[in-house]
Amino acid sequence: MSSTASPGPFDISGKVALVTGSSRGIGSALATGLAEAGAVVVLNSRNVDVLEAERRRIADATGATVHAFAFDVTDSAAVRDAATRIEAEVGPVEIVVNNTGVQHRAPLLEFGDDDFRRVMDTNLTSAFYVGREFARAMVERGHGKIVNICSVQSELGRAGIAPYAASKGGLKMLTRGMCADWAPFGLQINAIAPGYFDTELTSALVNDPEFTAWLAKRTPAGRWGRTEELIGSLLFLASPASDFVNGQILYVDGGMTAVV
Template sequence: MSHPVFDIRGKVALVTGSSRGIGNALAHGLAEAGCVVVLNGRDPATMDTARRATAEQTGATVLAEAFDVTDHDAVAAGIARIEDRAGPLDILVNNAGMQHRAPFTEFRTEDWNRLLETNLSSAFLVGRETARRMAERGRGKIVNICSVQSALARPGITPYTATKGGLKMLTKGMCADLGPSGIQVNGLAPGYFDTELNAALVADEQFSDWIRTRTPAGRWGKVEDLVGTLLFLCSPASDFVNGQIVYVDGGMTSVL
């Protein structure tokens, strides 16, 4: 048995953007750790498929709530439904996000706004609604999924980098405001991971060679590499850890 400070069995956790990729892997890890897990996305049919698969693979109680995390009213109604169905939320993982690549001078205003809403505003809206309820109970764990782009930049993804840098500082600001209420807010920042959203980059041998050379671990990350850090940030083991960004990047942010 693991040390009791890592025990999160029976906790209720919401993971936004969790129908696939990193979000689904994080939800899967929380389910394996004994949490009641609520998946979230926009499409009810996709969410139900993910819910059934996660429940079958983990044996956990897994629910799904489809709502738009960029819509204030939808968020408020969605969080209320979740707590009615599953009980008070103990854990929130703000994972919803998207990428759009284009040169800075050619980036369209509507794509900039879409990235801001999806990657940054959603964490504010869902975080605020959840924190209001957590603060009344005097406890809670919020994990914002940041990125190596919270600290580093590369060509073609300037707006994405801006949103992830903003999410890092949102995390620190939430820590300052919510810490006195017994809520810990931290960031988990993945490096370059082999996911379906990165399939084209993984298939690009020149880019993959650059990743392997640039990363001390010498490889792309696997989604399973993120689960241990998430469980730490969601457990009593991190009760005195607040406002921190933990990079799970194979060492990329530590070297030139």
């Protein structure tokens, strides 16, 4: 008598997962983690050549099926067209990771209008556009996972990055609003809020000994995070294991937001 084991609660094999801003940094790590877990991964950025190189790297490293779609997540029409193409060419998208982000550091009195709009459009508006367009089909199918990448700045402010904190605070509340609207249709919308991770986006701070010393004292774990340390949280929120988890913000920050 033979028996077939049922999929485990963390099984995402064969599911189509889109990760925006996935040509480098946290997005690349998250896409790699999804590919290693057996998902069919769709990468996104605006740079076609860089994106294709990353697609080949992840596919070669994991043996997974990896696609690359270059489009501007801050352009509503481009996102709408991409959603149609990806669903038609790759398959039903069951997991969306809104990871695209940008940082701009300047004193608030010197922060330019264009820089403010760029930060807000990239970090917040893009998640609305992408979430909305891919949720349309998810709602019709009655299931889907959206994971927004927030930040400790969704909760904490710091001098010189007020617009970034505003955008990530807005993303926290957009996550909860998406939950309120779409949970009744079978979707789970949650967020991961990384602390300070060693990436291209934070390279100026990583290379600043004074800041790194401050970070080590401010964070109970006493160090910078490594991008691969975000993968487990994503696999939980992207899998059936989190089917009754909704509208939550999971801080992966070495304890930073837990202490004063």
